[in-house]
Amino acid sequence: MKEGADGTTPPDMNTLRLTSVKKTAAGIPAALSSMNHGIRKMGLTKTVRTLLMVNQKEGFDCPGCAWPDPTHRTSFEFCENGAKAVADESMKANVNATFFKKHSIAELRKKSDFWLNSQGRIAQPMILKKDSTHYEAIEWSDALDFISESIQTMDNPMRGVYYTSGRTSNEAAFLYQALVRGLGSNNLPDCSNMCHESSGKALTETIGIGKGTVHLEDFNHADLILVVGQNPGTNHPRMLTALRDAKKHGAKIISINPLPETGLQRFKHPQDYMTADFKTMQLADLFVPVRIGGDAALFKGIMKEMMKSSSYDLSFIETKTNGFSEFKASLDDVQWETIESDSGISRQMIRTIAEMCKESSATIACWAMGLTQHRNGVAVIQEVVNLLLMGGHIGRPGAGVCPVRGHSNVQGDRTVGIWEAPSESFLEKLERGLNFEMPREHGFDVVHAIRAMDADAVDVFIAMGGNFLSATPDTRRTASALQKVGLTVQISTKLNRSHLITGETALILPVLGRTELDLQESGEQFVTVENSMGVVHRSKGTLKPVSSMLLSEPSLVAELGRRLCPELLEWNQFSKNYDSIRDVMSKSLNGFENYNQRVREENGFLLPNPPRDDCQFNTATGKALFTIHSLPDLCVRKDHFILMTIRSHDQYNTTIYGLHDRYRGVHGNRRILLMNALDMSERGLKTRDIVDMTSHFEGTKRHSSHWIVVPYEIPRGNLAAYFPEANELVPLNSTADISNTPTSKWIEVSLSTSIQHLSEEE
Numbered sequence: 189m190k191e192g193a194d195g196t197t198p199p200d201m202n203t204l205r206l207t208s209v210k211k212t213a214a215g216i217p218a219a220l221s222s223m224n225h226g227i228r229k230m231g232l233t234k235t236v237r238t239l240l241m242v243n244q245k246e247g248f249d250c251p252g253c254a255w256p257d258p259t260h261r262t263s264f265e266f267c268e269n270g271a272k273a274v275a276d277e278s279m280k281a282n283v284n285a286t287f288f289k290k291h292s293i294a295e296l297r298k299k300s301d302f303w304l305n306s307q308g309r310i311a312q313p314m315i316l317k318k319d320s321t322h323y324e325a326i327e328w329s330d331a332l333d334f335i336s337e338s339i340q341t342m343d344n345p346m347r348g349v350y351y352t353s354g355r356t357s358n359e360a361a362f363l364y365q366a367l368v369r370g371l372g373s374n375n376l377p378d379c380s381n382m383c384h385e386s387s388g389k390a391l392t393e394t395i396g397i398g399k400g401t402v403h404l405e406d407f408n409h410a411d412l413i414l415v416v417g418q419n420p421g422t423n424h425p426r427m428l429t430a431l432r433d434a435k436k437h438g439a440k441i442i443s444i445n446p447l448p449e450t451g452l453q454r455f456k457h458p459q460d461y462m463t464a465d466f467k468t469m470q471l472a473d474l475f476v477p478v479r480i481g482g483d484a485a486l487f488k489g490i491m492k493e494m495m496k497s498s499s500y501d502l503s504f505i506e507t508k509t510n511g512f513s514e515f516k517a518s519l520d521d522v523q524w525e526t527i528e529s530d531s532g533i534s535r536q537m538i539r540t541i542a543e544m545c546k547e548s549s550a551t552i553a554c555w556a557m558g559l560t561q562h563r564n565g566v567a568v569i570q571e572v573v574n575l576l577l578m579g580g581h582i583g584r585p586g587a588g589v590c591p592v593r594g595h596s597n598v599q600g601d602r603t604v605g606i607w608e609a610p611s612e613s614f615l616e617k618l619e620r621g622l623n624f625e626m627p628r629e630h631g632f633d634v635v636h637a638i639r640a641m642d643a644d645a646v647d648v649f650i651a652m653g654g655n656f657l658s659a660t661p662d663t664r665r666t667a668s669a670l671q672k673v674g675l676t677v678q679i680s681t682k683l684n685r686s687h688l689i690t691g692e693t694a695l696i697l698p699v700l701g702r703t704e705l706d707l708q709e710s711g712e713q714f715v716t717v718e719n720s721m722g723v724v725h726r727s728k729g730t731l732k733p734v735s736s737m738l739l740s741e742p743s744l745v746a747e748l749g750r751r752l753c754p755e756l757l758e759w760n761q762f763s764k765n766y767d768s769i770r771d772v773m774s775k776s777l778n779g780f781e782n783y784n785q786r787v788r789e790e791n792g793f794l795l796p797n798p799p800r801d802d803c804q805f806n807t808a809t810g811k812a813l814f815t816i817h818s819l820p821d822l823c824v825r826k827d828h829f830i831l832m833t834i835r836s837h838d839q840y841n842t843t844i845y846g847l848h849d850r851y852r853g854v855h856g857n858r859r860i861l862l863m864n865a866l867d868m869s870e871r872g873l874k875t876r877d878i879v880d881m882t883s884h885f886e887g888t889k890r891h892s893s894h895w896i897v898v899p900y901e902i903p904r905g906n907l908a909a910y911f912p913e914a915n916e917l918v919p920l921n922s923t924a925d926i927s928n929t930p931t932s933k934w935i936e937v938s939l940s941t942s943i944q945h946l947s948e949e950e
């Protein structure tokens with residue numbers, strides 16, 4: 189096979205610089221780092237002007253994470269990593285016909301993800317013709333005609349797959365799902381399938397809604413906040429501000445994580461320097477270094493300890509829940525020995541956590557990928573729900589569940605219909621608003637889509653944003669599956685590896701980003717998004733588009749709709765004025781009544797959330813549900829390790845901004861393997877030794893070479909490496925029960941040592 193054709197990232201031979209692990213997050217280095225990224229990419233004036241529009245009421249929603257904005261905003265509502273996301277989108281549009289003339293696909297495949305992204309914004313539509321070595325320019329109308337013809341010649345609508353990444357606005361996502369359903373399938377896999385799908389499934393069954401139940405304001409009324417399997421210092425830096433404020437109001441914080449992530453230790457808000465407040469604040473009162481996958485055992489231990497002293501809210505349990513007595517009895521069967529060995533946490537520490545839980549009359553539990561991307565992702569989240577239900581911590585101020593979402597509009601996309609397995613009631617409502625019959629057969633999620641491509645069952649694959657190849661598991665297998673598709677289309681802003689590993693024919697369609705002015709026939713447009721806490725609000729780009737050849741996402745979908753099913757909807761009207769899209773959404777979606785009017789209110793509006801608003805649970809029985817789960821089997825071969833794949837401080841998913849994982853003290857090289865020092869010495873490994881990894885799952889193996897060993901504070905038997913490089917090790921078939929999310933945090937691997945050693949930098 190030709191180099192790079194298997195979709196994996198090329199080996200990284202750069203030097204590696206190690207510095208001490210940072211104790212304090214944010215502060216002056218963060219402020220400087222954000223300015224620095226901006227200035228390098230877009231110049232000083234534009235940097236300042238742009239950053240001052242982030243998350244403002246009349247500005248644009250930060251394309252970084254989905255953390256909500258406070259009602260009373262300062263002019264400083266961005267963080268270091270949001271600033272990087274903004275700067276990255278504002279780069280010059282250098283990726284054009286000249287660029288692709290100069291670089292063949294074969295050559296581009298040898299480049300790093302960092303290099304690909306740093307080439308700038310994509311300027312014009314491009315086509316990679318069958319058997320061609322280079323992309324070439326194509327007119328918009330020809331590209332759209334080509335897609336339409338390819339879809340029209342499919343002999344079954346299930347042969348088209350339509351992926352969405354979570355930056356897409358509500359308007360674009362709504363039109364896109366209407367088009368796909370109009371074409372006759374629910375084939376709408378999205379990044380959520382790899383992200384919070386486990387949260388949605390776990391919460392829907394137990395509390396009757398697949399979303400969190402807290403407001404930002406609740407953080408100021410909480411007594412206790414659990415941060416489980418989440419690294420907010422890097423991935424949701426503005427959450428640290430909420431945690432700081434919660435602490436000022438007297439809350440205690442517990443961080444449950446195999447790694448002592450920096451943000452949860454000491455924190456300094458960059459803005460505090462302006463008021464000459466130089467003190468840092470310790471955020472986490474207790475750090476619980478759980479073993480990877482050990483949370484279910486840990487939570488059972490905490491609840492077992494609380495049951496002993498009858499620490500639960502009986503009146504809440506009796507009036508609002510079902511299943512408590514069976515649940516209580518089930519804890520008797522769990523042995524302390526198993527709890528301690530699975531979690532890696534001593535009974536003494538579990539007792540301390542239980543005491544803190546008992547003392548709290550308002551507890552919030554936050555979590556992210558450390559819980560969702562496990563075989564028992566749904567079950568372990570339901571253990572968290574059990575703990576909150578025991579104390580009546582749902583539907584009460586200062587308390588509730590808080591799955592912290594990733595992409596800035598991933599929650600909104602699902603709300604408006606990006607969903608491969610829609611419920612009957614959702615489809616019925618859509619039918620009333622859209623006036624056509626919806627397909628009922630469930631579509632492919634991400635993993636099923638890859639299997640379908642692999643089985644030659646897909647003719648057309650369209651990706652509304654994202655980087656499907658690099659974000660999905662089993663890179664080599666996914667690459668080979670994608671190459672069996674007739675036409676692959678990437679609707680993108682920046683160059684990534686999915687543009688290089690393609691179907692027989694490939695298109696790149698460049699679109700406006702969040703930050704850019706969207707001018708249509710009726711004037712300047714805004715779009716809407718939903719944050720992690722169910723607030724729907726406006727986002728309006730202000731910067732001049734980087735190229736005159738970009739379409740907006742809603743216009744692009746409307747153009748396809750006009751070609752593919754002209755009689756279905758008023759496509760022409762939609763791109764002229766997005767109010768007309770929102771009018772249809774009002775009629776088609778629950779909670780969106782008077783959409784155009786309500787979303788123009790200063791802070792947008794809140795979607796209904798029965799558990800939070802009225803302590804109502806729309807489950808099968810009308811009550812919240814205690815659930816019982818057996819513990820996952822954590823045994824692996826004695827000489828094997830468990831690997832988790834994590835994000836560095838200088839990346840946004842598969843987009844690599846730079847090579848500094850500043851808080852963890854790792855610089856210059858991303859192919860690193862964090863390992864416990866005792867495990868290293870037991871195997872005779874030294875810092876910077878190079879090892880190969882093999883992952884094992886149900887008798888199958890995947891290999892990945894050239895990983896640099898770095899000693900780190902991580903539980904024994906556990907390893908950590910960066911995503912997307914390590915995705916070649918994630919088995920496609922290793923997915924969470926019920927949610928089918930790839931188990932990116934639980935990969936059984938063996939190591940083989942080569943004689944190589946990376947020399948130290950002078």
Ligand SMILES: Nc1nc2c(c(=O)[nH]1)N[C@H]1C(S)=C(S)[C@@H](COP(=O)(O)OP(=O)(O)OC[C@H]3O[C@@H](n4cnc5c(=O)[nH]c(N)nc54)[C@H](O)[C@@H]3O)O[C@H]1N2
Pocket residue numbers: 252253269270383416417418419420422423424444445446447449478479480481482483556557558559593594595832833834835836837839840841842933
């Ligand atoms: N700057 C920046 N911001 C981002 C992103 C980004 O890439 N860059 N990505 C966005 C997206 S899409 C998402 S989904 C979020 C992701 O946000 P996070 O979920 O915070 O991201 P990860 O790096 O995957 O980190 C998972 C954390 O879980 C811990 N962990 C792993 N396994 C276990 C376990 O078994 N138990 C426990 N308790 N902890 C475990 C890891 O040590 C790590 O701290 O961030 C969003 N925001």
Ligand SMILES: Nc1nc2c(c(=O)[nH]1)N[C@H]1C(S)=C(S)[C@@H](COP(=O)(O)OP(=O)(O)OC[C@H]3O[C@@H](n4cnc5c(=O)[nH]c(N)nc54)[C@H](O)[C@@H]3O)O[C@H]1N2
Pocket residue numbers: 352353354355356379380382383384557561594595652653654655656658659660661679680681682683684699700701702741833834835840841842843911912914915918932
């Ligand atoms: N091993 C492992 N794998 C994982 C994870 C993990 O923790 N470990 N995390 C998973 C998670 S949580 C997620 S969410 C997925 C992420 O999966 P994706 O959402 O598919 O990936 P991203 O890297 O966020 O996509 C980046 C690309 O999106 C495009 N883009 C950016 N902004 C826009 C825009 O405004 N419009 C359009 N049309 N395109 C845009 C750019 O071209 C950019 O290159 O990865 C998953 N994969």
Ligand SMILES: [Mo]
Pocket residue numbers: 379382383384593594595
């Ligand atoms: Mo995500």
